[in-house]
Amino acid sequence: MAKHRRYPRGERLFKPQPPTSPLPQLLPVPEGCRRVLVEVEGYEDVAFWRGILDPYESEKLRFDISVPLEEQLAKGKKTLLGRAAMCHPNHIMCMDSDFDYLFASQTADARIINSSPYLFHTYVYSTENFVCYAPSLHNICVKATKNDAKIFDFERFFAAYSRAIYPAFVWYAYSAQISTPNIFTLQSFKNTVRLGYLDIDNTGASTIEWLERQVARRVRSLENDYPEVAERLGEFEVLLHNRGVTPDETYLFMHGHTLMDNVVTVVLDAVCSKLRLMSGERIRTSGCEGQRLLNEQSNYTNSLYNVRDALLFNENYKDCFLYKKLQHDIEQFLLLTAEG
Numbered sequence: 001m002a003k004h005r006r007y008p009r010g011e012r013l014f015k016p017q018p019p020t021s022p023l024p025q026l027l028p029v030p031e032g033c034r035r036v037l038v039e040v041e042g043y044e045d046v047a048f049w050r051g052i053l054d055p056y057e058s059e060k061l062r063f064d065i066s067v068p069l070e071e072q073l074a075k076g077k078k079t080l081l082g083r084a085a086m087c088h089p090n091h092i093m094c095m096d097s098d099f100d101y102l103f104a105s106q107t108a109d110a111r112i113i114n115s116s117p118y119l120f121h122t123y124v125y126s127t128e129n130f131v132c133y134a135p136s137l138h139n140i141c142v143k144a145t146k147n148d149a150k151i152f153d154f155e156r157f158f159a160a161y162s163r164a165i166y167p168a169f170v171w172y173a174y175s176a177q178i179s180t181p182n183i184f185t186l187q188s189f190k191n192t193v194r195l196g197y198l199d200i201d202n203t204g205a206s207t208i209e210w211l212e213r214q215v216a217r218r219v220r221s222l223e224n225d226y227p228e229v230a231e232r233l234g235e236f237e238v239l240l241h242n243r244g245v246t247p248d249e250t251y252l253f254m255h256g257h258t259l260m261d262n263v264v265t266v267v268l269d270a271v272c273s274k275l276r277l278m279s280g281e282r283i284r285t286s287g288c289e290g291q292r293l294l295n296e297q298s299n300y301t302n303s304l305y306n307v308r309d310a311l312l313f314n315e316n317y318k319d320c321f322l323y324k325k326l327q328h329d330i331e332q333f334l335l336l337t338a339e340g
Contacts, residue, residue: 029062037091038065039083042075048127049094051315052326056334065094080119081109087118089337095119096126102243102253103177117336120329123244123322128256130323132264134158136316140268143310146303147275153203157267160204162250164211165193167219169250174229174236183226186255192218193254194262198270244322252322260311268307276304 029035040049046065053063068079080093087093095113101123103110113119124130137154141147168189175183192215199206223230245253251263283296317323 030059033059034061035090036061036063038063039068039080039093040065041077041080041095043067045127053330056330081112084112084116084119087116092118092120095121097121097123098125099173099176102173102240102245104239104243106177117333120326123325124252125254126256128260129252130317130320131311131314132251132259133317133320135319136314137264137268139316140307140310140314141272141275144305144307145272145275145279146300147279149275149278151274152200152271157204158251159248160208161211161263163247164208164215165254166247166250168192168215169254170233170237170240171219171222173240174233177236183229184222189255190258190262193258195266198267200270200274252320264311265308268311272307
């Protein structure tokens with residue numbers, strides 16, 4: 001999950017102060033109710049995993065979600081993995097997959113995450129990839145602009161985007177798996193796959209063509225610099241395919257920060273800008289005049305929502321096949337650890 005967040009409109013940065021009165025006590029767990037402690041990577045992950053686990057709560061089961069219970073307030077995935085041996089049926093941990101799902105048993109962290117029944121991971125690279133799920137992005141535009149007109153095919157675009165970046169993704173993922181990130185660093189990958197603009201005409205076809213040229217240049221450079229690595233990529237692609245990676249859905253497995261900040265936000269801003277212009281023009285040409293027109297324009301402006309805020313609170317990703325794998329893991333865990 002991203003380690004930074006913009007605060008919603010009107011909310012100021014929280015600065016802890018010593019309490020002036022006793023802090024409230026936690027509500028007691030009802031008799032006969034199973035309490036499962038859930039540790040997550042950071043504060044921003046608490047709400048995400050609450051949304052994932054909430055449907056499973058009942059009078060007989062409660063999840064208490066928090067950041068790691070470390071005296072030094074250490075957080076993050078490494079902290080959770082260092083505490084993995086503490087897990088049991090009533091103490092679980094939830095985290096981003098990063099590449100550990102894809103790497104199966106190829107690395108130490110991947111072996112821990114893919115073998116423990118008490119560690120749950122996103123399957124997509126990180127929680128950002130879920131909130132950027134392509135079929136849900138039209139709804140984000142509607143929430144941000146209050147305009148339901150369909151002027152852009154997000155699913156078609158992100159399938160094309162995924163195919164365009166797939167060769168670069170394979171290089172980046174393989175360099176991470178063999179612990180040689182200097183072959184293709186995260187910054188180099190980001191610079192290769194980021195979008196500087198989006199022409200929404202023809203579902204972004206001209207932008208995709210530009211991206212394909214960008215990726216092709218980078219891959220040619222990598223092939224020239226590391227021919228011995230290029231020879232091993234075919235076998236690695238088989239591993240990726242066996243873990244569910246297809247060229248059309250590469251965006252679900254790429255670095256989540258890059259996807260959200262340098263791709264999806266660019267796309268949404270471009271589409272929402274057009275939708276706001278369409279709504280503004282409809283109001284302008286409606287026949288209203290004078291104060292009535294001004295009031296209508298003001299009402300519309302006041303109804304708009306920040307695109308990034310709308311994206312961060314997106315929960316319309318539960319049709320994603322990778323979410324269903326996570327859902328299956330949770331249901332199997334609850335079935336196998338059910339008390340009584």
